[in-house]
Amino acid sequence: MVEPNINNYDSPKKKSDSSSESEQAAASLQMVTISSPRSQPSHLSGNLSTVKASPQKRESSRLATFSPVKGSPRKKIANSKETECSPRKDSSSAVNFSPLKNSSRTLSPAAGSQHKPLITCESDQAASPQFATISSPKKKPAPQSSDLLTVNKSPQKRESSRLAALSPIKGSPLKRNANLTDSECSPRKRSAEALDLSSLKTSPLKFSPVNSSSRKSRSMKISEDTTSLKSPRKESVAVANSSVKKDDFPSTEISAVFDPLQEVQQVLRKRISQINSPPTICGYEKERKQLHDLIKRTAVTGESNSLLLIGPRGCGKSMLIQNVIEALYQEKKIKQDLLHVKLNGLLQSDDKIALREITLQLQLENTVGDKVFGSFAETLQFLLEALKKGGESSKPILFVLEEFDLFAQHKNQTLLYNLFDISQSAQAPICVIGITCRLDVVELLEKRVKSRFSHRQVYLFNKLTLDQYRKLCTNYLCLPDSFRDKGFAKKWNSNIQDLLDEVAVKDVLERQFSLMNDVRGLLSLLTYPVCNISAAHPTITASDLITSFKLISTDTKSAMLHGVSILELAIIIAMKHLTDIYEGEPFNFEMVYSEYLKFARHRSGMQVYEKAIVMKAYEHLQTLELIRGHGGGTTSQKEYKLMDLLVHPAQIMDALQKYPNCPTEMKQWATQSIS
């Protein structure tokens, strides 16, 4: 608790000059900000540290920024602020913003109405420091502490002043919330494009404020997303929502200040994370088209289809589907009526659960209520009927079953049977797409199921060449054009380019490619370098890639062997000899011990340990699963339980080489063959 306070105190200083600097940077040409990426982040970091802090701290910073507004000598700054604010207003009005709506939206709960503004203005403070402090760069801390007291005494004054200052900003986010609909599209991407809309509208001068507002809009949108994720029961509670909004402002304060590196990380991390949508798709054009047409036919002409998408792990099956669907959703009409149900064999571990999940995804749980159905088919029928009502023709549904093979393991494959049956006998326009990595998946289907399946199968194999692989890597590392800070992006991308042309990097990539030539391999390779980007280490270097390659390509077992004690190592060598002697027959502890004794007594000056101690070491190896019980024999003592050695001799040798100050006679013992 002590040392944080300390850098509370010095941080305002830092903040002040850093912010002023950034301001000048923003006020001058953008090139300045880009030209000094090295210096900037450090200050900003200090800046960030200050903003999100214990409340009274935030108060103070706010007051610091607010003193000009109230204090008469700073009048002109205040209206300079006004002037700055105005373009922002019209920018927001450019996105046709209507105050009525937002007021109705925000002030809807009577209770929330009076504290609401206070919150929003808080949020605004984060943005305001920069341009508030232009004129008063240095002597910030003094006034801050002083009128901390004064204002705490007079809250209502604060409010009034704020309401005045703030109304314009509030609009834009809410507008955005209105027109964003689909929940699954992730927040940041949207924000990115949202933000370049706005940045186009606004002149470079107002860079940071706009950025802040747009950022706020993003965070608002997150809340929207998540609420739309939630079940309607939650939806109804408006108060909860408002409270949620209250929570999420601090984070916007954090990212209020523009930090290209942060942006870079956000973008790249998103790519290597599991929620990934790759920058570009290479290959698979034919399959992509096929899928596209298939789904489109279902969506438009309402014909039923079923298809299996088969390919090894990490060859981009899901990615392909995802991509196709996104492409289809570009069309308004399809977006309206095509319903999308996603099932995953890992989650829906049996058909009843699957059915419940379908109901939820079709948002029919209310219509279903707690009816009790006779059979599975009946239930499914009911669901389709329920969809039908409303329009006379039922909407087309797209079923995507991931880990399709797991569904085939369910009790007499009811779900598959019914889905295929419906798609066969075109009762309702549905398109069933199964994604699996098992080539023999069709054999898993029962006869009746198989007969209903239109044997349309698409095989994906990643036939990545090394060049494609490199290209892919480049795509993953390069920043998109939508990146806010164009100049930075350009610089970054050029960096990446000549990074990838380095010999060492080429070599690393080649080796990784030879190990594992799919995308996931690449991602795991890129994970470390991307995560390693920081203020102190702003670019990716070849050494990053090399270390990362070392990290992921370490042989885990010999790494573990490196950690065992010398005694345990000796036992392992004894086991190795035993397995050599008896041609892989299992051994028991007594044999190992006698083997060990033979060595320890005669061929080494090492201390000879007694049985119990060796036993303990033996058991340790067992818990490490370097040796495993040879099945059965439960009723015998541990000394006589038959065991198998699970370490390959090569690994042992490897470990022996690496082992710190390993006694030489053990090395000899290990290397010498059976006599």
Place this chain on the structure above:
Amino acid sequence: MSSNTATSVSKGCFAFKGSTKRVKEKDYLPTSSDRFVQNRLHLYKEVWDELHLHIDLLRSDLNFKIFDDLIGFAADCHKDRNEKIWVSGAIGEIPTAVLITGVNTPDHSVMFSNLDSMLKSKVTPLVARILTKDCSRISTLIASLVSQLTCVALPHEDEDGEEVATGPRNMVPVDIPIQLKAPARRKKSITMSTLVKWYNRKYSNSTQNSGASPRKKMKNDNVLNGSVDSESHMDLHCDRSTDKPLIIVMLEDAENISPGVLQDFICLCSSHLVSLPIVLVMGIATAVTAIHQLLPSSVSSLLCMQKYQAPPASRYLSQLLDKIVMAPELPFKLGPKVFHFLLDIFLYHDFSIMNFIMGFQHCMMEHYLNNPLSLLCCLKKDVLKRTSHLTHSHLEEIRRQPAFMRYVEEQIVGPDQAKLLTDDTFTQTHLAMTVQSLHQYHTKMFAGLHFLHHLGLQLPRFPLGKQFRELYSVCLTSNHVCECDGYKEALALLRMMSMDDLCPLLEGGLELISKWKDSSEEIEKLTLDMKGFIERLKNIEAEPDELPQDSNEDTVRILPQRAKLHELKARLQSLSHRRYKSPYERLRDEIIDCLHNHFQALLGSPLLQPLHEILYFTDIVTVKEQIKAAPRCSIQRALIQPGKYLNCVCCQCDQESILPTMPDLCIVYKLHLECGSLVNLYDWLQAFVTIVTTEEPAMDSKPKKKGKSSQRNPSVELRARFIRAVSELQFLGFIKSTRRKTDHVMRLTW
């Protein structure tokens, strides 16, 4: 059981609940033979209650000592919890009391329930007993633990073992009603952290409900805020408040808990040790090494074991014998054979006290059931009452007993003989006197035996045996103790005992038998004599010294004159015989002789006492075949003489003859006795058929032609019967199928 309820298309088997009839003890008592079983039954009950009192006392105070130690250990094993070791990430060892219970498994549950109640009263209210049946899975174990600690009955949920991919939910047939709304509700999952939360809540802020534990007073009150994840390495200082009650978990029979579960449990405990003061109590039958054998040392290194050895069963036994078998005050006594029999079962087969007591009880029942004389086998104090209540018929019954007749003929002379057979009142008084004298005799004998045993204990190589029971068995078997050579050897050894051994020995003996001192005058006399002797030993120098001059003069007579070597030797020998005796030696001889006389008087064999049959149970045969079952023999007997068991008249016969009326099994068995190691099934079948069908003509149904045909190819029914019999025989383990020759079976018994 009406058959119309049982008609079914499918071949099912139907269970009919028969009418349960309440069994009363009179159904078991033989009503015909004698009429006084009832009174004897009451008598038996009195005596048994008396006995049972003693047994319970014994049981309660036997384990008292180790329990005290154990409780002390449990109480202060968590004293040092505030030290640095608990804070640093060093090994959290669970204090564990290993209670070595010994191999007599039947007796354990009593022991543990005692321990449980003591712990609950003395140390902490939170005690849980984990039985082996709870330990099928770690979840069930924890569930039962938590439910016992929180005193909340949890319904035992079995369905959470279904985490394998093919769980019950997958088994659900699809055409059962599907409901899409609420999924099936289940009980909450109970984990260790549930317990932690509960414990912290209960004992952190409100210490008054931990008042049950006596350890509360010596504590500092640092109250902790019940942080849910207090099992971290960081916030421990605030977290230990020692005034919280311990949690004691008793694992009875830890060896038979499946090792995996035990392992997990121990790991969990040690990981939560920081937030829960857990103490384990493990019951181990064999030895501590069993734990090391059971658990991998990585786990056993989490236990800080303290070993508590329960007293060995043999000691338990000897105390028991002192209390109930060799106690003079109890009327019922075992005859030599029965005594040895019960003892052997204990020592040779199972160290189980329970079984011994039950055997003893069984003997008692037998005694009171079958021996009419046992009407008089009662406590000494109400001998008079009983005898006075004897009616004429009772006395007649008694007179009819062979034992009584023998007694009258052999030991009574003169008019009393006649009077005993005719005069009731005289017989009553006489009987009363005899029984009382028997009791009297017992007190004397046991006092004497104890004295003798005490003397014997000090002698080298224990001529009279270490245990008192050995001496007692000697006394039972031999017709007088003083005639057995162990006794003679003992006296010989006593005669060369040094004074400073002898004196305390006698004193010890005296105060050993002091409690019987005033019971009979013989003992009184013995004590008096001994006291006198001890006095004289105390001031031995006051003893009149033997005049030494004769020895002097014959020494001077030898030495001067020269003689031949052998003469000299002979003379020396003769000298050495009547050599000089110190006063102590003379006194010692005196003492020993006196003792011998006393023992002569005291230690007569009980079986020579008049009418000892009243108190002594000697019927070894019945008891043996009831208690010590020999299944194989009885099976064989049943097969050879089915008549005995089925008691039907038709199959009453001697050993080897085979009757067609016998059960098929018996016939087949007897037939196969005649064959060699390999039995040909076909011949066997033929023989069987011939025997069964011999008396076919006797039956009316289808006369001779069946006899003919059945010889060649027997009817399906016969074959079926034969096969069934053979398979039964195989199940009983007399034959087994072999591959050596086709259609042969191998004999397993000879």
Place this chain on the structure above:
Amino acid sequence: MDVASHKCLDPEDYTLGKTVICREIQIKTLLALFGQRCHLTPGSIFVYGHTGTGKSLVIQSLLRYHKLPHIFINCVECSSQRFLVEEILNNLPLNNHAGNKIAVHADDITNENEDFVRCEDLTDFVRNLKSLVSDNELRKETLYIVLDKAERLRSTNPVLLPALLRLQELSGLNICTILISEIVWEKFRAGTGFCEPYCLNFPDYTRNELMEIMVLDAPAACESELYSLYVNMVLSVFHMVCRDLRELRHIARLNFDYFIEPVKTEECAPSNARKLWKNIEPHLKKALKSVYLREVSSRQWELMQQAELADDDSSQAVAPPRSHVELPFYSKFLLIAAYLASYNPLKCDRRFFAKYSGKSSRRMAKLIKKNERASNHLLGPKTFPIDRMMAIFYSIIDGKVVPSAHIYVQISSLVSLHLLGQVGGDDKISAPKYRCLVTLDFIRNIARTVQFDIMRYLYDFL
């Protein structure tokens, strides 16, 4: 605090406020992977390394120190899928009122309160997780689900582990699953649906690191260089055998009094290393044989130590518990018979136990010697039918014993005592098979009590 609060990467934080040492590289890597609290984090991280290499400690203290939202779960405890997911759902670090929700429901265990989230299957789990996380401010930060002793997950529902590994993908939330295990990742891959986690190895401490750490818990009385000397001595005895930090610290703590005692009594200077070594070495050797194996429990060891230091007669020291078991007479012989039956080859039974052991025996001995290669005490006990055991029993016991039920009862009680083991034979009723589970010295003790010279009957010792 607010350095921690939103700035993860800080050069001076590698020691997490001096709570963890010697793990800088790992912490650095982890911090890099975590990134800022609003950043996406690699979906699943697999941390492996030996016990006592500070895996759990590092991760736990990292998360706590930086106040990152996380759940720490021990998979031994959450033995089944349902337990696990309900544990996760109910202990989410929600900083709104959910905290005291949990508190409320904890006090009485059985009642059906609404706050407790029940969860039957993974679908429910993911749905609940989404709704719970997304209506409080957790959604802006990475949520870390740490699963300790992750190897246990393999024994539960086979799709559980893959589902947890791709939880981020399945839930679309910013979640990072961290598996901690001391088993290498290869052994986890079974079944389908795996996506590889990011494997991170915690290497064992080097000897110097060990010393550096162990010196930390030097008692206040003893100055650190003396203690480091002591630690060095301890390591020189134990380092060959055991690398487990916990064990080593334990041992060091237990034996310190022995070490410091001559210094206390000024009979040797703290500088005199040789003398100190002379003094401490025998004790350490003894500790290696006893305490290290827990044949003497730590408590007993401390008692012994105090006793010895008080007055130097180690006579009344606690002897390591030898396996002395008292058995009924016939049980002893049954056990001996079982031992003979399971350690002697079947062929030589006639030679040992037949009454007429004539001249044929030597020839047979030779022929047995020829085809018996490995010693039976190396291969372990063989199973034998009950008949063989009874035959040997009757031949070695003197005096006739009626085959009463008591004998057979004893066999089963021996099984329940784990002295015999019943082997799953084809028919347990008529011909059960057994195996003797006692060691040689145990059986020799038993045989000694009944004056039976077992070595004469053991084939391996002829």
